[in-house]
Amino acid sequence: SQTIHQWPATLVQPVGSPLSLECTVEGTSNPNLYWYRQAAGRGLQLLFYSVGIGQISSEVPQNLSASRPQDRQFILSSKKLLLSDSGFYLCAWNRGGLGNQPQHFGDGTRLSIL
Amino acid sequence: GQQLNQSPQSMFIQEGEDVSMNCTSSSIFNTWLWYKQDPGEGPVLLIALYKAGELTSNGRLTAQFGITRKDSFLNISASIPSDVGIYFCAGQLDRDDKIIFGKGTRLHILP
Numbered sequence A: 001s002q003t004i005h006q007w008p009a010t011l012v013q014p015v016g017s018p019l020s021l022e023c024t025v026e027g028t029s030n031p032n033l034y035w036y037r038q039a040a041g042r043g044l045q046l047l048f049y050s051v052g053i054g055q056i057s058s059e060v061p062q063n064l065s066a067s068r069p070q071d072r073q074f075i076l077s078s079k080k081l082l083l084s085d086s087g088f089y090l091c092a093w094n095r096g097g098l099g100n101q102p103q104h105f106g107d108g109t110r111l112s113i114l
Numbered sequence B: 001g002q003q004l005n006q007s008p009q010s011m012f013i014q015e016g017e018d019v020s021m022n023c024t025s026s027s028i029f030n031t032w033l034w035y036k037q038d039p040g041e042g043p044v045l046l047i048a049l050y051k052a053g054e055l056t057s058n059g060r061l062t063a064q065f066g067i068t069r070k071d072s073f074l075n076i077s078a079s080i081p082s083d084v085g086i087y088f089c090a091g092q093l094d095r096d097d098k099i100i101f102g103k104g105t106r107l108h109i110l111p
Helices: none
Strands: A003-007 A010-013 A019-026 A031-038 A044-052 A055-058 A064-070 A073-078 A087-095 A109-113 B004-007 B010-014 B019-025 B031-037 B044-049 B055-058 B061-065 B071-076 B085-092 B105-110
Touching: A003 A087, A010 A019, A019 A031, A019 A087, A019 A109, A031 A073, A044 A064, A044 A073, A055 A064, A073 A087, B004 B085, B010 B019, B019 B085, B031 B061, B031 B071, B044 B055, B044 B061, B044 B071, B071 B085
Parallel strands: A010 A109, B010 B105
Antiparallel strands: A003 A019, A019 A073, A031 A044, A031 A087, A044 A055, A064 A073, A087 A109, B004 B019, B019 B071, B031 B044, B031 B085, B055 B061, B061 B071, B085 B105
16 A cells, blocks of 8 residues: 655744755655645645656745655755745645546644744 | 635534535536545545546545536534544546645534
8 A cells, every 4th residue: 555754743943944854655656746835724735746756846936945856755845944934744645647646645744933 | 727615614513413515616627535634634535526426425424526517515424523623625627737625624523
């Protein structure tokens, strides 16, 4: 069966510090991968998605970036965090190349910026 | 772009009551999805609908894909305390399209 892992689960960082959140998927190959941000009590905002290694699409302009160095690894980064980057970050995957496939989410990373 | 209107935004019900929430869109979708998110966790897929008019159940949950392809509803029967959480609807038009999420319905259950 497929599983998705995100870490860390929680993170407290000062303004201006760098960021690296990691997401890995097991049990499947060539998945589509997604990063979402969820503000407190709000819906899901799609940040980035990837259909393959090195292929990243950005949905909203921001100081975050994403990379996919390996087939099942998706990384969310920032060089300098802003207060507005606080939130709950979710990674998700679905099967690539086949019909409409539901997305499956990781447990999220709660990021607090001080 | 496409948007989903999910209602109600929040619900306060008594344990044992039935719950109904829905999602509407100004444009059609070919897939409707319903997720539940517990506090501090990622959303979990509850039901996936792939055909207009489809009615699908998962335990006490029932969801329908509207015949116009512009709406979907989720019903929960005989609510229990563990039903508390945020319920998201999501729609997708075609394989290469992004999944669009509603803003969620927060369900509270009174003892």
